[in-house]
Amino acid sequence: MKAFPSFSFLKHHQINRCILQFQTNREFLAVSRQHLLSKRSVNTTSNFKTSNITCQQSDADVTSRGSKSQVFPRLQNVTIDRGQDVFQKNRKQTERLVSEYKHLLNESLAGGGSRSVERHTKFHRKLLARERVKQVLDDDSSFFELLQIAGMGMEYGSIPQAGILSGIGRVHGIECLVLANDATVKGGSIFPISVKKQLRLQEIALQNRLPCIYLVDSGGAFLPLQSEIFPDKEQGGRVFYNIANMASQNIPQISVVLGHCTAGGAYMPTMSNEVVIVKRIGAIFLGGPPLVKAALGEIVSAEELGGAALHSSMSGCSDHYADTEDEAFSITREIVATLNLAPCENASVSPPPYYDPSELLGLIPEENQQVMDPYKIIARITDDSRFQEFKKRYGAGLVTGFSHINSHLVGIIASNGELSDTAATKGCHFVQLCCERDIPLVFLQNTSSLTSLGQTPPSGEYSLYMSSKIKSHAQMLASVSCATVPKITIITGNAFGQDHYLMGGRAVGPNFVFCWPNAKVGAMDVGEILQAMKQDVNMDEEAEKKMRGKLEKQSSAVYAASRLWNDGIILPEDTRQVISRCLAITQRNITKQQKPLLRM
Structure with a gap:
């Protein structure tokens, strides 16, 4: 008795399907093998060959597959006609949104305004936050600024940059997260949005194992809003919890005291691994001179109560004494040099996209953003516009595949209409593949609204259809949530409903989330x-x-970015550079995949 049918009983289309599946499996095994070999620094020549089914290619493409970025076929049929009226209309609308964003950005970067800047620099004789950051970093151009319009348009008034200049830059070639209080904004007071921003920055540091450098110059909590700053778990005290836990995980914490650290703020430097304090302007105390006068009737200066000399020579709260800010920043750079961390590798030379990224401005429609062609976006952010698609004929509502962005091998997951049950199953499969191969994930999110979905099944089949969709969505959500590889999300259009979570929304813990100015x-x-x-x-x-x-x-995108629902707004034509920078930052040890329960 035969347990399985013999080969002769298979129909012709079944035979063809078997052959196709075999070829596809062989192709992806070749890609995986090449990636693993490249990680071991073994020079090898790949014999990878792409099936004609997934992407068209020329003979020149096949013969030029020797380089890393040319291992995949170039995308075809993704040109954009700049002469069309719809292109010009879309471009004009996008440029209007970009102009509005840049106006708000300039307002945020101006800090507290000219009068506050003059008081800070001339009366207090201090450097501005941006000047301080510049002196700490190797090169100002390496500074990847984050959360730039945080705090704008809040219910309690605009707080430019939430009172904190922040970003990631290199010190002796080592990527570091830098947080600098901007004392020109409301006197350096801490608002609820300031706490939220600082917690998000610490989360970024923890996820990517980045040393933290705190340039402290704060006026303390804004007391009229103390109930939103002080008592709860995800409020001010969490900052100190994070400092302690990151230090315990060998993520260095360095504080430079450039102003007063009062009450709870005194814990930030005293819990850091190393502390630098500046003569005359730096001070650390639980209760400042006004409190001492009120409680004891004694008049004492800030320098006498908790100045640089006291904490460097008597209390030991500070490890380094600096006469000037310039000396403090020089010491800070010396501290980073002792961390015994490997400097970042310089990015290898990679071919730019074959198609012009500036054309993305004309791709975004004013209405019905979900109709944007994801292939045209992928073609304008990847090396030489090359892309190896995975499961092209299955689950068309999701585009998945492999590509290179500035020589980094990535797995791309892009919205393409309704995220159906088959599309979610495909996404779940692809996420697990990338986790097995240690390949970072890039989500291009543009979810569909309910009214834009296709025709729903008849009433008799609707319950079965929705049950299947719920189950497959849960599988993909579990896979994305438990993915241990870096996740970078770009919201190119809509971020609506539960699909937002499946496509790398903030709730599932991506390393970075950015949005275009048109995002909703x-x-x-x-x-x-x-x-x-x-x-x-x-x-x-x-x-x-x-x-x-x-x-x-x-x-709107501005409302979302100002409230830290993402890490900032980026211009469409800068998408490739932003993703590339994020990929360089997320280079870290990837832990073994945690596999979720998937109900089949």
């Missing part, structure tokens, strides 16, 4: 929210108009 973030599309609200609330035309304006503002 919300539970649903504004029109869908209004439709749902009108079922429960009687709303006249004027009330509906007012509510629509409010919802559109709250779903």
Whole structure:
């Protein structure tokens, strides 16, 4: 008795499918082998050959497969006609959004304004936050600034950059996270958004194992909002918890005291691995001179109570005494040189995209953003516009595949319409492949609204359809949540509903999340929210108009970035450079994959 059918019983289309599957498996095994060999620094020539089914290619492409970035076929049929009216209309609309963003960005970067800057530099004789960061870093051009418009347009007023200049830069070639209080903003006071920003920055440092350099010059908590700053788990005290835990995991914590560290703020330097304090301007105490006078009736100066000389020679709270800020930053650089960390490798030369990235401005439609072609985006951010697609004929609502971005091998997951059950299953499979091969994931998120979805199944089949979709979505969500490789998310259009989580939203712990100026973030599309609200609330035309304006503002890219729902807004043409910088930062030891429970 035969347990399995003989080969002769297979139909012709089944035979062809078997051959195709065999070829596809062989191709991806070759890619995996080449990636592993390259990680071991073994020079080898790949015999990888791409099937004609996944992507067209010329004879020249086949013969030029020797280099790392040319191992995949170049994308075809992704040109954009700049002469079309729709291109010009889209470009004009995107340029308007970019202009509005740049205006807000300049306002945020200006800090507290000219009067505050003059008082800080001339009266207090201190350097500005940006000047301080520049002196710490090797090269100002290496500074990858994060969360630039955080705090703008808050309910309690605009707090430019949330009062903290922050980013990632290199010190002796070592990537470090730098946080500098901007004392020109509200006197350096800490607001709720300031705490939220600092916690996000520490999360970035922890995920990517980056040494932290704190340039402290703060006026303490803004007391009228103390209930939103002080008591809860994810508020001010969490900053100190993070410092202790990162230090315990050998992630260096370095503090430079350039102002007053009062009350809870005194713990930041005293919990750091090494501390530098500057004569005259730096001070650390639990209660400042006003409190001493109120409690004891004694008049004492800040320098006498907790100045540089006291803490460097008597209390031991400081490890290094500096006469000037310049000397303090020189000492800080010397401290980083003793961390015994390997400097970053310089990026290898890689071919730019074959298609012009500036054309992305004309790709973004004013309405129905979900119709953007993901292949055209991929072609303008990858090396030589080359891309090896995975499961092209299955789950068309998701585009998955391998490519290189500035010579970094990445797995790309891009929205392409409805995230159906088959698309989610495909995404789950691809995420697990990348985790097995230690390949970082890049999400290009542009989810569909409910009204843009295709025709739903008949009522009799709807429950079965939704059950299948829920199960496959849960599988992909579990895989993305537990993925141990670096995850970088770019919101190119919509970030609506639960699909936002599946596509690398903030909740699933990506290393970095950025958005384009046209991005929209919300539970649903504004029109869908209004439709749902009108079922429960009687709303006249004027009330509906007012509510629509409010919802559109709250779903905008600027609103999301100012409240730290992402790490900042980037220009579409800069997407490749931003992803490349993130990939360089996330180079770290990747732990063994934690496999979730998947209900089959």
